[in-house]
Amino acid sequence: MILCALDMMVPTHQSTGMWRHPLADAEQYRDLGFWTGHAKLLESAGFDVVFFADVAGVYDVFDGSGRSAICSGMQYPMLDPLLAVSAMASATTTLGFGVTASVSYEQPYLLARRFSTLDHLTDGRIAWNIVTGYQASAMRNLGATDQVPHHARYNRADEFMDVVYKLWEGTFESDALQANPSTGVYLDPDKVHGANHSGEHFMVPGPALTLPGPQRVPFLFQAGSSPRGLAFGARHAEAMFFSGTSTQTVRKLTDNARDLLEEAGRPRDAAQMIMSMTVIAAETDEQARQRHQEYLEHVDQEAALALFAGWTGLDLAQFPAEATLEEVLDTLTADGQIQGNRSALQSFTTLDPDRRWTVGELAAHMAIGARGPVVVGSAATVADELERWCREAGVDGFNVDYAVRAVDMAAFAEHVSPELRRRGLLAERAGSTLRGRLTGADHPADSHPAAAFRR
Numbered sequence: 078m079i080l081c082a083l084d085m086m087v088p089t090h091q092s093t094g095m096w097r098h099p100l101a102d103a104e105q106y107r108d109l110g111f112w113t114g115h116a117k118l119l120e121s122a123g124f125d126v127v128f129f130a131d132v133a134g135v136y137d138v139f140d141g142s143g144r145s146a147i148c149s150g151m152q153y154p155m156l157d158p159l160l161a162v163s164a165m166a167s168a169t170t171t172l173g174f175g176v177t178a179s180v181s182y183e184q185p186y187l188l189a190r191r192f193s194t195l196d197h198l199t200d201g202r203i204a205w206n207i208v209t210g211y212q213a214s215a216m217r218n219l220g221a222t223d224q225v226p227h228h229a230r231y232n233r234a235d236e237f238m239d240v241v242y243k244l245w246e247g248t249f250e251s252d253a254l255q256a257n258p259s260t261g262v263y264l265d266p267d268k269v270h271g272a273n274h275s276g277e278h279f280m281v282p283g284p285a286l287t288l289p290g291p292q293r294v295p296f297l298f299q300a301g302s303s304p305r306g307l308a309f310g311a312r313h314a315e316a317m318f319f320s321g322t323s324t325q326t327v328r329k330l331t332d333n334a335r336d337l338l339e340e341a342g343r344p345r346d347a348a349q350m351i352m353s354m355t356v357i358a359a360e361t362d363e364q365a366r367q368r369h370q371e372y373l374e375h376v377d378q379e380a381a382l383a384l385f386a387g388w389t390g391l392d393l394a395q396f397p398a399e400a401t402l403e404e405v406l407d408t409l410t411a412d413g414q415i416q417g418n419r420s421a422l423q424s425f426t427t428l429d430p431d432r433r434w435t436v437g438e439l440a441a442h443m444a445i446g447a448r449g450p451v452v453v454g455s456a457a458t459v460a461d462e463l464e465r466w467c468r469e470a471g472v473d474g475f476n477v478d479y480a481v482r483a484v485d486m487a488a489f490a491e492h493v494s495p496e497l498r499r500r501g502l503l504a505e506r507a508g509s510t511l512r513g514r515l516t517g518a519d520h521p522a523d524s525h526p527a528a529a530f531r532r
């Protein structure tokens with residue numbers, strides 16, 4: 078079972094309002110000492126990866142302003158997680174670092190250098206969560222008037238990936254580095270090649286700035302599970318990150334993803350399926366239930382709606398609690414389609430056709446764990462539930478989320494990890510890089526599109 082720890086360098090990530098809990102240290106996210114200690118805890122608890130979500134704008138759709146998000150510290154303000162990775166790497170030896178970066182906000186040339194740099198500085202433990210983003214607020218701050226339409230974002234993203242593959246796999250031949258004082262040749266210029274990319278969106282003539290690290294290409298996560306998002310993931314991802322309200326809805330996604338992998342000429346198991354899951358564990362089921370009840374006293378449902386509004390672009394502030402999402406879509410869209418995060422919307426609509434979610438139910442559901450499931454219980458209860466999700470939803474592992482970071486991740490380490498180990502689900506992994514540990518090979522498989530650019 079692959080175990081990732083989902084986080085974000087913000088006061089409140091997905092469980093809105095929890096920063097007010099007496100044991101939640103809302104300022105923790107700004108403390109490097111906290112992050113290095115946390116990385117050690119996760120590694121000793123058997124986590125493969127600490128995984129950072131990231132956005133580049135304020136959630137300003139709700140009520141036509143960012144006031145709810147700002148007031149509730151909901152994914153704002155934020156730090157850049159990439160900058161903390163080398164410190165966390167120096168405090169650990171096997172933990173991987175999955176960092177989200179949006180291809181809509183970045184330039185491929187510089188992104189390639191940053192991830193190659195971290196591949197060196199982490200000894201091959203860096204992973205990139207490829208997203209196309211959903212916030213118009215982010216795009217406006219980067220000089221655009223609005224976000225790029227949904228499918229156009231993914232088309233641009235495909236070209237972005239070709240550019241970074243050319244830089245990572247195609248610049249340096251494997252024996253380009255000679256570092257030979259007697260011949261005076263550091264790098265053989267005949268073995269260093271330009272990307273020579275000239276496409277619809279990007280022009281990148283030059284060779285990469287950085288020698289490839291131990292993995293050459295960072296291990297590639299992808300998140301975004303609309304049909305177009307899954308097709309993109311099936312081409313590029315080595316791990317696909319899902320969220321959803323039930324095993325049945327997520328099963329539809331993982332089955333579809335595996336079919337699409339095959340259509341893309343890759344094995345059905347070429348990408349690991351990872352599911353977000355909030356875990357509230359304790360020594361006994363009763364203690365865990367009590368903690369969950371206590372958490373419910375701190376939730377902030379308005380901030381949860383601001384999060385959903387920011388994902389989807391649908392301003393839910395205009396609707397009463399009893400309005401259904403269908404009514405919202407009928408009122409706010411011409412054809413039921415949004416340009417934002419279709420994965421988030423479809424969890425409550427097309428993937429769950431037998432249920433009509435109201436705005437009030439959505440707010441209550443999302444306030445802890447957003448749109449992923451919440452598992453509450455003893456080690457045995459949680460482990461049973463994780464196994465059930467693997468079986469029924471077809472997932473290979475989890476992006477474990479918390480309501481209160483300090484309490485829930487420590488409880489996971491204390492109670493759940495030993496139980497997973499006892500069941501043989503957290504096997505020791507061989508390999509010297511993250512990809513090596515997760516797949517058995519340090520570089521992308523030959524069936525992966527990056528391999529086509531390899532020299």
Ligand SMILES: Cc1cc2nc3c(=O)[nH]c(=O)nc-3n(C[C@H](O)[C@H](O)[C@H](O)COP(=O)(O)O)c2cc1C
Pocket residue numbers: 129130131132133177179207208209210211227300301302303304305306307318319320353417418419420421
């Ligand atoms: C589980 C999950 C996690 C995501 N995390 C992020 C994130 O941290 N930052 C971001 O900008 N987008 C994130 N996204 C958004 C997607 O990358 C994608 O850009 C967006 O969902 C629109 O694509 P879609 O319509 O295919 O869902 C996430 C999506 C999913 C499904």
